[in-house]
Every structure is written in structure tokens, then in C-alpha cells.
Amino acid sequence: MNPQTRKQQNLKAIYRALLELMMQKPMAAISITELCQRAQVSRTYFYRHYQNFNQIILAYQTQSMLSYLRRLPKDSKVNLADLMTHYFELTKSEANTYRLLIRNDKLDVLLQTFQTVFQLLIKQDRIGGHSSRLNEPYYLEFFSGAVINMAVNWVNRGLVESPRYLGQTVARFATHQHH
Numbered sequence: 001m002n003p004q005t006r007k008q009q010n011l012k013a014i015y016r017a018l019l020e021l022m023m024q025k026p027m028a029a030i031s032i033t034e035l036c037q038r039a040q041v042s043r044t045y046f047y048r049h050y051q052n053f054n055q056i057i058l059a060y061q062t063q064s065m066l067s068y069l070r071r072l073p074k075d076s077k078v079n080l081a082d083l084m085t086h087y088f089e090l091t092k093s094e095a096n097t098y099r100l101l102i103r104n105d106k107l108d109v110l111l112q113t114f115q116t117v118f119q120l121l122i123k124q125d126r127i128g129g130h131s132s133r134l135n136e137p138y139y140l141e142f143f144s145g146a147v148i149n150m151a152v153n154w155v156n157r158g159l160v161e162s163p164r165y166l167g168q169t170v171a172r173f174a175t176h177q178h179h
Contacts, residue, residue, distance in 0.1 A: 008063070014039040014046070015060040018053060019097055027053055027104040054109050057101065061113040065090070069117070069126075077128030080174060083121070084147065085167030087114075091151045092163055098155045107148060115144045130174060143174065 001009075017039035021030045030053070036043050050056055068086065072078055091098060101110060121127050122134050133139045147170055154166060 010039075010041055010045065010049075011056070011060055011063065014041055014050075015056055018056055019100060022100045022104060027106070054106065057106060057109045058113055058116075061110070062116050065113065065117040066120075069121070072126075076126075078121075078126055079128045079171070080130045081168045081171035083127065083167070084170040085164045087147065088151065088154070088163035088166040091155065092159055095155050095159060098151070102152055102155065107152065110151070111144055111148050114148055115140055118144060130171075146170075146173070 014035065017035055021035060021038060032043060032046055036046050068090065119140060127134070150166060150170065154161065
């Protein structure tokens with residue numbers, strides 16, 4: 001098994017173990033020892049790769065979004081409605097995880113993940129049909145905050161609307177020009 005594959009498997013194991021433990025108690029009450037035992041990784045491994053639990057969540061979530069992006073056609077622009085629809089589909093499929101993260105006040109980690117991936121898309125010029133404001137100062141923070149806030153409220157309300165509806169709504173809000 002190559003080191004990259006092993007690293008991904010360890011990340012998946014430690015992430016899953018963290019979520020399982022979070023179902024039983026608040027994140028603040030979880031010890032590194034019990035997390036490592038549950039994930040079957042050594043404490044040395046944990047300390048070599050992570051400083052805290054947030055980094056595990058961030059690493060896993062970012063990897064998950066990036067693996068989706070790698071499946072997109074190369075060098076093509078993705079329109080914002082489709083991109084956001086996918087984000088909400090991912091959120092829906094991970095709704096229980098989202099609920100755990102919300103309950104443990106980990107919105108900052110969700111926000112950081114979204115910003116990391118969105119910034120990469122901006123840098124690669126992969127987003128079509130978005131406003132020209134993409135590179136303005138604070139736009140990334142504004143846009144990410146809005147999307148995460150919508151996702152959290154959607155999850156808390158029971159995922160009533162479809163991911164497509166939310167994706168189109170974000171695109172409509174983001175591309176609306178004021179004159």
C-alpha cells in the first residue's frame with residue numbers, strides 16, 4: 001500500500017472514530033487516547049499529523065470536496081448553480097455529520113473548508129457565471145459565510161428544499177447586480 005493511500009485510510013479511520021465518539025459525548029470530553037484506540041492509530045501518529053480535532057475534520061472535509069472536484073471535466077468552468085447544488089448534495093449526504101459539528105460549535109471548521117476549496121476554484125478560474133466581485137477583498141469571507149449559514153439553517157430545518165433549489169438560490173443571490 002503506498003504512503004498516500006495509507007494516509008487517506010488513517011484519516012478516514014480517525015475521522016470516523018471522532019464522529020462516533022461525538023455521537024456519544026461532546027467533542028470537548030473526548031480524549032486523544034480514546035480517539036486513537038477507536039481509530040486504531042497510535043498517539044504518535046496523531047501528534048505527527050494533527051494538533052487538534054479541528055484539523056482532522058478540516059483535512060477530511062477538504063479531501064472529500066477535492067475528490068469531487070477531481071471528477072469534474074478538466075479545464076472546464078463549472079457554473080455556480082451546479083457547483084452549489086453539488087455542495088448542498090454533499091451536505092445532505094453528510095447531514096448527520098453536519099448536525100454533530102453544529103452541536104459542537106464547529107461552524108468555523110465548515111467555513112474554513114468551504115473557503116479553502118472555493119479559493120482553489122477561484123485561483124484555477126473554474127467558476128462560470130459568477131459575479132466579477134470574486135477577487136475583491138472580503139468577498140470570499142462574505143460568500144462563504146452566506147453559503148455555510150444557508151447550509152446550517154437548511155440542515156436544522158430538516159433539509160426541506162432540494163439541493164438544486166438551494167444551489168440555484170445561491171447562484172441567483174451571488175449574481176444579482178445592483179445598479
